[in-house]
Amino acid sequence: MSEVRILHDDDQPPGRTTCGTCGLSWDNNISTATTPVPSGRCPFEYEHPDGSTVTVTLVIENTYELYDDVTTTYSDVVVPAPPSVDSDEYDDWAYDHIRCFTGVGHEDGDSWYDVKITASSDPALVGRTFDWGY
Numbered sequence: 001m002s003e004v005r006i007l008h009d010d011d012q013p014p015g016r017t018t019c020g021t022c023g024l025s026w027d028n029n030i031s032t033a034t035t036p037v038p039s040g041r042c043p044f045e046y047e048h049p050d051g052s053t054v055t056v057t058l059v060i061e062n063t064y065e066l067y068d069d070v071t072t073t074y075s076d077v078v079v080p081a082p083p084s085v086d087s088d089e090y091d092d093w094a095y096d097h098i099r100c101f102t103g104v105g106h107e108d109g110d111s112w113y114d115v116k117i118t119a120s121s122d123p124a125l126v127g128r129t130f131d132w133g134y
Contacts (some may be wrong), residue, residue: 004043019044021052021080041100045078054081057119060102063133066109074101075119085124094130102132 007016007025015029019042026043045053055076062070079097083089102113112133117125 006044021045041079041097045080052081053078054125055079055119055121056098056117056125058098058101059116059118061114062102062104063112063114064106064109065111067106070104072101072104077101081122082125085128095132098130099132 004026007013007027011025011027013027013029015027016025017028018025022042022044024042024044055078057076058072058074060072060074062072064070080093082093082097098115099113102115103111110133113131115130117128120126
């Protein structure tokens, strides 16, 4: 796999993605060790200023109409820090930064996802749950 390459203003590949936190851009269509699948997550997030990111451990129950259920766990994932849990933007944050970890690649049939944050650098996030597909 190749390394993530920072794009400059004159670089305009079709997969160009720009981080809203740090402003750096990369080609999200190229798989690398840092971005193994297109996700829109910043491959430079470890360099973001303190307070702009949190780590979370996610336990995900992936339920499928046509396939066996699959439980996946992602440990110490770095995501942008969420807005206040009482804000309207909180659900958008979860959809944009947590939902991308759901699924195992099945594209046919209905699917449902239940996600629980089991650990986090932000204690207020521990125990939070999200669901999609219902």
